Amino acid sequence: MDLLRGANLYLVGMMGVGKTTVGRILAKELKYHFFDTDLVIAQVANQSIADIFATQGEEEFRELETKVLGQLCAYTNLVVATGGGTILRLTNWSYLHHGIVVWLDVPVDQLCDRLRDDITRPLLREGDLKSKLETLWKERERFYTQADVRVCANVSDSPEVVAARAIEEIQKAIKAKIGNDVN
Numbered sequence: 584m585d586l587l588r589g590a591n592l593y594l595v596g597m598m599g600v601g602k603t604t605v606g607r608i609l610a611k612e613l614k615y616h617f618f619d620t621d622l623v624i625a626q627v628a629n630q631s632i633a634d635i636f637a638t639q640g641e642e643e644f645r646e647l648e649t650k651v652l653g654q655l656c657a658y659t660n661l662v663v664a665t666g667g668g669t670i671l672r673l674t675n676w677s678y679l680h681h682g683i684v685v686w687l688d689v690p691v692d693q694l695c696d697r698l699r700d701d702i703t704r705p706l707l708r709e710g711d712l713k714s715k716l717e718t719l720w721k722e723r724e725r726f727y728t729q730a731d732v733r734v735c736a737n738v739s740d741s742p743e744v745v746a747a748r749a750i751e752e753i754q755k756a757i758k759a760k761i762g763n764d765v766n
């Protein structure tokens with residue numbers, strides 16, 4: 584997409600919305616490189632995300648997340664799938680704003696089925712899944728809404744459909760911005 588001019592795309596959104604899955608497809612479509620901050624952290628630490636939370640705690644995980652995000656900012660032509668909680672830190676926003684922040688918005692009540700059997704996300708391990716997700720949503724909604732582009736999806740939309748919608752919405756947002764800058 585010529586309009587992008589190499590700007591990085593940062594995918595944000597709740598756990599399970601499809602940042603990793605859709606991000607890979609987007610990168611392929613745009614001929615961009617794909618990175619996933621969770622995967623980079625796990626590789627660098629040589630530990631799963633769940634093990635990092637268990638042995639070093641969430642705060643240390645958040646430090647690693649900020650570090651990885653900061654390093655990725657040095658590059659262009661990237662699609663970066665962030666972690667669900669990346670939007671919580673102000674410092675992370677200074678990195679996210681190097682590119683275009685794209686929010687994948689899937690209603691929380693639709694995420695439960697997708698995440699029911701998941702054991703890789705430490706914040707969802709204990710307690711009732713629906714109320715956990717609802718609590719996180721209440722804390723995080725105000726951050727996700729700061730994104731440059733919102734892509735609404737239902738769980739019935741395939742990852743390919745969501746990726747195509749994301750490209751459309753990004754194009755619309757860039758064109759609107761160009762129009763505003765000219766006027």
Ligand SMILES: Nc1ncnc2c1ncn2[C@@H]1O[C@H](COP(=O)(O)OP(=O)(O)OP(=O)(O)O)[C@@H](O)[C@H]1O
Pocket residue numbers: 596597598599600601602603604605621664665666667697704738739740741742743745
């Ligand atoms: N559009 C979709 N249709 C069907 N299944 C999907 C879709 N998007 C994601 N999934 C599935 O939902 C699960 C969660 O997706 P994914 O790991 O991409 O979410 P995420 O947003 O990256 O979550 P996290 O914030 O925890 O990294 C995976 O099993 C994935 O295969």
Ligand SMILES: O=C(O)C1=C[C@@H](O)[C@@H](O)[C@H](O)C1
Pocket residue numbers: 597598621632665666667668669703704705706
């Ligand atoms: O929403 C969150 O806080 C998280 C989401 C995942 O992507 C991982 O970054 C980790 O499990 C924490």
Ligand SMILES: [Mg+2]
Pocket residue numbers: 602603604619621664665666
């Ligand atoms: Mg992910």
